[in-house]
Amino acid sequence: MSNTEVHPPEVLCTSSPGPAARVEILTPRSVPLGGPRAMTVRRTLPQRARSLIGAWCFADHYGPDDVAETGGMDVAPHPHIGLQTVSWLFTGEIEHRDSLGSHAMVRPGEINLMTGGHGIAHTEVSTPSTTVLHGVQLWVALPAEHRDAPRDFRHHVPEPVALPGGAGEARVFLGSLLGSVSPVPTFTPLLGAELILAPGATVSLPVDESYEHGLLLDTGALTFPGGHRLAPAELGYLAPGHATVDIANPSADESARVILLGGPPFGEEIVMWWNFVGRSHDEIAEARAAWEARSERFGVVEGYPGDRLPAPTLPNIRLQPRRNPVPQTPPAPDDTTQVRLAAEAHRYEILVEGTVAGFTEFRDHGTRRVFFHTVVEDAYAGRGLASVLVREALNHVRSSGMHLVPVCPYVAKYLTKHDGFRDITDEATPEIRSWLKAELGS
Structure with missing residues (x-):
């Protein structure tokens, strides 16, 4: 799928921007791909807080879309450099053509992987028989030594493999999982699989501990390490160090479908713009000029x-x-320091040797946690406790799947120095401030 945004942002992407949270929940943004009847996708990668998961650098999730209303998919010839595209459908059928001469169909449960290193062009058109279109489009960044790789196209139909304990089934389209190995070649180690988790099922999947992993929920509900719960279209992130991915379907009557992505942290900067992945502005500009000039590239x-x-x-x-x-990392809590949620008091508290040394107060406005006051007692000043308190509070907000609003001056100042929470930070608008004033009775 092309990124057909009219004004696509130019994004410089890296792997983790510093000491990473062990678990994160990334919420998607809606991106329209054309005119008033065109498809809208839910994009979870890239984001400010996390650009890549392994070499996975782009994740669009779309549908189920009624083709009669959206017009389906009709993406004219467009170029790619520096990446591999991965097409995976849940419902529908898409016709693929490319400048290598490939002509293939994308169908549910089948992977089409196209390599556009030095340059390739392709089209994607939903077939006339398609009434509902539903799937994911993923990109993989090529490492520097292979970013000019020749054009290539691979098609593979993975066999389903049972999840342990009868928990459901998996289709491994890239890499390996549960003894199932995909023959599709990649330029960095990767994992890509569709998981169907039966109602009420729990499963522990052995994975490579050096990988970071992402869980993109399509349908149903899912809980994963730490008791975190994903809503449909959200992506759960697990940092390296997990020998297993432990997931559960809390629903008693509905299966959960999730895309599992993984790979070792990608140690290179990449610049993404439109349908190009490069290493510099000049490289992107050169590719654009070549496309406009109808270059043989x-x-x-x-x-x-x-x-x-x-x-x-x-x-x-x-x-x-x-x-x-x-991020300027504040001291970690030690054996004598603890941060806890005091829900009835609407605040997070930091305790030193069991004594409350400070707190940050909030009120919840829907799915937004509005912070309005932070204080550390004078007897504990100068020990960096406020930073520890706010950091742990914001990590808890993220793991709860909420957004935060920094009315509190200290929280607002903290966020200017720590970019890792931008994706869950909402503006303290006049409307929010008025609501908070009424809520506090002031």
Whole structure:
């Protein structure tokens, strides 16, 4: 699938921007892919807080869409560099053509993987028999030594494998899991699988401990390490160090379907813009110019009854190479320090040797936790406790699947120095402030 945003952002992506949370929940943003009847996708990668999971750098989740209303998928010839595209459907059928000469169908339970290293072009069109379209489109960043790899296309139909204890089944489309090994080649170690978890089932999946993992929930409900619960379209992240992925379906009557992604942390910076993955602004600009000039770099897609997609205009501001800022990590709680949620008091408390040394207060507005006051007692000043308190409170907000609103000046200041919570931070609008004032009776 092309990224057909009219004004696509140019994104510099790295692996973890510093000491990472062991578990995160990433919420998607809606991205329309064209005109008023075009598809809208739910994008979970890339985000400010997390750009990659292994070499997985892009995750779009779409449907189920009624083709009669959306018009289905009709993506004209468009280019790619520096990546592999992974197409996986739950419902429907898509016709694929590319400049390598490949002509194939994408069907449920079948992977189409296309390599667009130095340059490739392709089309994707839902077939006339498709009434409902539902699936995921994923990209894999190629490492620097292979980013100019030749064009390639692979199709594979993985056999279902039973989950332990009769918990459901898995289809492993990349990498290996539960003894099932995909023959599809990749340029970095990867894991990609569709899991169907039966109602009420719990399963522990042995995985490579050096990998980071993502769980993209399609349908149903899912809990994973730490008791965290995913809602449909959310992506749960697990940092390296997990020898197993432990998941459960809390529903008694509905199966859960989830895409499991994994790979070792990708140790390179990449620049993503439109349908290109490169290493610099100049590399992206060069690829764009080549596409607009109809360069042989991308070849020609035969059999599509229309013109190709023009490249959007590059942003006016040149992207300078940089890394995500490393958070200034406050001291970790030791054996004498504890942060706890005092739910009835609407606050998080930090305790030193069992005594409350400070707290940060909040009120909940729907799925938003509004922080409005933070204090540390004078007797405990100068020990970095406020940073520990706020960090642990915000980590708990993330793990609860909520967003935060920083009305409290200290929390707002903390967020200016710690970028890791941007994806769950909402603006303290005048409406929120008025609501909070009424809620507090002040």
